[in-house]
Amino acid sequence: MIRKHPLATLLVIAGTLRLLAVVFAKGYMASDDHFVVIQVVADWLSGIPVWFRDATPIVRGVSYQYVIYVLMWLLKMIGITDPSVVMAINRLLHAMWSMTIIPMVYFGLRHFADQRAAWYGGLLASIHFLVPFFSVRNMIEVACQPLLFAGIILIEVELKRESKPRWMFLGGIFLGAAFMIRIQTAVCAMAVFFVLLAMRRWRELLWFSLGALTMLLIQGLIDYISWGMFLSSVFHTLSFQSRMIHAYVTNEWYTHILTILGILIPPFSLLLIPWTAATIKKLPVTFWAVVAFVVVHSVIPQKQERYLLPILPLLIFLLTAGWSMVKWRDRGFVRALWNWMWAVNLVLLPITTFNYSQKARVEPLVILSHAPNVNKIVVDATQKPVWLPTYYSKKPLSEFQYIFKEADYDTLSYKLSVLEQEQPHPYSHAIIFNDRDPEPQRKRLESILGTLTLEKHMRPSLADWILHRSNPNFNHSKESWLYSID
Numbered sequence: 001m002i003r004k005h006p007l008a009t010l011l012v013i014a015g016t017l018r019l020l021a022v023v024f025a026k027g028y029m030a031s032d033d034h035f036v037v038i039q040v041v042a043d044w045l046s047g048i049p050v051w052f053r054d055a056t057p058i059v060r061g062v063s064y065q066y067v068i069y070v071l072m073w074l075l076k077m078i079g080i081t082d083p084s085v086v087m088a089i090n091r092l093l094h095a096m097w098s099m100t101i102i103p104m105v106y107f108g109l110r111h112f113a114d115q116r117a118a119w120y121g122g123l124l125a126s127i128h129f130l131v132p133f134f135s136v137r138n139m140i141e142v143a144c145q146p147l148l149f150a151g152i153i154l155i156e157v158e159l160k161r162e163s164k165p166r167w168m169f170l171g172g173i174f175l176g177a178a179f180m181i182r183i184q185t186a187v188c189a190m191a192v193f194f195v196l197l198a199m200r201r202w203r204e205l206l207w208f209s210l211g212a213l214t215m216l217l218i219q220g221l222i223d224y225i226s227w228g229m230f231l232s233s234v235f236h237t238l239s240f241q242s243r244m245i246h247a248y249v250t251n252e253w254y255t256h257i258l259t260i261l262g263i264l265i266p267p268f269s270l271l272l273i274p275w276t277a278a279t280i281k282k283l284p285v286t287f288w289a290v291v292a293f294v295v296v297h298s299v300i301p302q303k304q305e306r307y308l309l310p311i312l313p314l315l316i317f318l319l320t321a322g323w324s325m326v327k328w329r330d331r332g333f334v335r336a337l338w339n340w341m342w343a344v345n346l347v348l349l350p351i352t353t354f355n356y357s358q359k360a361r362v363e364p365l366v367i368l369s370h371a372p373n374v375n376k377i378v379v380d381a382t383q384k385p386v387w388l389p390t391y392y393s394k395k396p397l398s399e400f401q402y403i404f405k406e407a408d409y410d411t412l413s414y415k416l417s418v419l420e421q422e423q424p425h426p427y428s429h430a431i432i433f434n435d436r437d438p439e440p441q442r443k444r445l446e447s448i449l450g451t452l453t454l455e456k457h458m459r460p461s462l463a464d465w466i467l468h469r470s471n472p473n474f475n476h477s478k479e480s481w482l483y484s485i486d
Contacts, residue, residue, distance in 0.1 A: 006119055007106050014102050014126035018095035020353050021132040022088065027357040030306065033138040034358075034389050036060065038087070041069045042391045045076060061219060061233040062226055063180040064140050083392045084366055091136035098135035100146045101125055101313050108153045108317060112283060113324035120338075121320035125313055129348035130263060133355055134309060141309035144181040148188060149313045151175035155192055155208065156285045165203040172211020178310070179212075180219045183237050184297075185310050191292035195285050241302075250301040256294055259305050260315065268341035271334070272315070275322025283321060290314050355463040360480035361386060363458045364431045365393035367482060375428035376401060376419075378412065378449065378485075380441045384433040384476055401427070413448050425485070429455075432481045435468075442483070452483035 002009045028034035043050040051062070071093065075086055105125045109118040125131065134142045151174030158167040175189040189212055196205040220231040229235075261269040280287045293311050297303070323329050356363075368374050369392060377395070379388060380403045390397050401412055419426035430445055430452055432438040446452050458480045460468060467475040 002119075006115075007103060007122070010102050010106060010119075010122040010126050011099065013123070014099055014131075015095075017127060017132040017349070017353055018099065018135050019092075021136045022091045022095050024354040024356065025091070025133050025136055025352075026087070027359055027362045028389065029134075029137055029139065029357050031387075032140075034391075035387070037065055037068055037138040037140075038090075039389065039391050041065055041072055044069055045072060046396075060140075060237060061180055061183060061223070063219065063222055064143055066222075068138065083369060083394065087392075090138070094137070094143070095132075095135050097146060098131070098142070101149055104146070104149055104153060105313060105317055108157070109320055109324075111157060113321045117320045117324035120323070121316055124316050124320065127345065127349060128263075128312075128316065129345050129352050130312070132349070133352040133357075139306065139309065140182045141306050144178040144185055144310050145313055147174050147178035147181070148185050148310055149317070151178060152188065152192070152286050152289050152314060153317070155204075156283055159199075159201065159204065159285065165201075165207045168204045168207035169211040172208040172213075173215055174211075176212045176215020176219075180215060180222075182310055183234060184307070185293075187293050187296045188289040188311075191289040192285055195288050199284075241300075245301055248302050249304050251303045253298045255303045256298050256308055259308060260294070263308075263312075264315070264319065265341045265344050268337040271323070271337060272319050275326060276318045278322040278325040279318050282325065283318065286314060286318060290318060351463050351466065354461075356461045357463075358389070358478070359461050359464070360433065360458045360478045361388050362392055364456070364480055364482040365389065367456060368429060369394045373428060375399075375423075376426050378427050378430040378445065379403065380430060380432045380445060382406070382408075382441060384435065386433055388431075409444060409448065416448060427485055430483045430485060432483070433479070434481070435472075435477045435479060438481045442481075445483075449485050451486040453486055455482040455484050457481050 028038070040050050068090070071090065072086060075081070075089065080086060080089070102122055102125055106118045106122040109121045113121075151171045154174065155168060155171035158165070158171065171192075172189075175185070175192065178185045179189060192208065193205065193212075196208060216231075219233065223232040223234075224230045226232075261272065263269075264272055276287065276290075290311050294308075297307055323334075328334065365388060368377065374393075374395070376399050377393070378401045379386075382403055382405060385404050387402075388400065390400060393399075401415065403409060403412060416427065427449055430449065432441045432445075434441060442452055459465075460478045464475075464478045468477040
């Protein structure tokens with residue numbers, strides 16, 4: 001089957017892994033893919049105009065959130081409102097969206113390289129250990145991948161054909177759509193513009209620019225409808241980033257380069273450098289788009305690994321295309337490094353594919369969403385300050401009482417005395433976050449609320465456990481304890 005139907009084989013492999021991720025890779029990875037996507041949309045559906053009631057527009061586009069809103073609204077219309085079911089469907093649709101990258105990588109490599117490169121590139125795009133997990137996340141850095149890849153490769157193909165420059169318009173549309181989801185992908189579009197300019201491909205440059213500007217106009221109209229200001233998301237994002245350029249995670253200029261070499265598995269990943277360099281003449285658009293993206297993100301002090309996700313498929317494409325272009329691609333040491341990479345990747349693949357991310361925060365709320373007689377909930381986060389994804393509980397934020405510091409225990413005691421005048425036992429459950437021993441927190445809560453009975457201990461996922469064991473000072477174990485209040 002592999003030789004007769006290579007693409008079908010790749011799609012089956014990729015689809016199987018993504019389906020496993022749909023079922024097992026629940027939760028969310030970072031705050032952005034829940035609290036500024038799912039929670040915001042859930043509030044919209046509940047009639048709470050999050051963001052739009054603010055005087056200053058949020059520093060991001062809302063195009064992706066609108067897409068998720070339509071999905072959740074349609075599900076609500078047919079009676080599907082259970083958060084666990086909604087998120088399972090959401091993960092499935094995102095997995096299907098990410099699958100579009102596989103045929104694009106495969107046919108792109110067949111066009112520019114050969115059948116072996118197409119198979120290797122398609123396989124790596126299907127089973128790279130990060131791909132199944134991230135394919136089911138609500139991350140704009142991942143959602144923009146198919147659009148960014150389609151735009152770059154379409155332009156690359158049309159440059160070689162020299163047939164109908166109007167296809168460049170569609171390439172501009174794709175890159176503009178990627179920009180609407182993840183504004184930072186504009187770096188790639190700008191690189192394409194300057195490559196076409198340097199090559200003096202005037203007609204292609206014109207059609208590409210028209211396509212990109214069309215999507216920029218649409219983005220501006222969306223911002224105007226949402227905020228009353230044309231292209232507010234762009235202006236406010238640039239303003240915010242310039243003010244916060246040294247905030248969040250800052251690191252050395254070479255951090256992203258080391259990250260790329262790490263996710264492509266060293267020492268095999270070191271071959272990325274000569275192999276990518278080999279593509280500069282045959283794949284100038286892809287090469288310079290990727291280089292520009294990495295350089296710009298390396299110059300900016302603020303660095304997070306997920307910022308590189310938009311170009312991961314392009315990196316895989318360049319890696320395998322470059323391998324097919326060097327004369328020494330079948331040397332013994334190259335085959336050995338390929339085998340090493342596949343072996344390590346297969347070890348890491350199940351760890352990420354089955355990773356229930358943020359389980360300690362999500363699972364207690366899923367349990368409570370199906371439990372009877374759930375009133376207000378106390379969240380003791382004095383040891384590990386966290387905010388909970390309350391959407392999974394089917395309860396509004398007002399039903400949660402957070403404890404972040406010692407003084408908050410006194411606040412809880414006061415609120416309890418007030419609430420008990422109207423309702424007996426206003427608090428029905430408590431959730432404690434701790435890495436080691438929740439007993440001190442449990443006893444402190446019992447002195448206020450009464451007896452706490454353990455319902456379930458949420459242990460860390462395998463990935464969280466490994467990260468905690470490797471660096472316990474930086475990575476906490478992500479555990480929680482759910483109690484009922486008697």
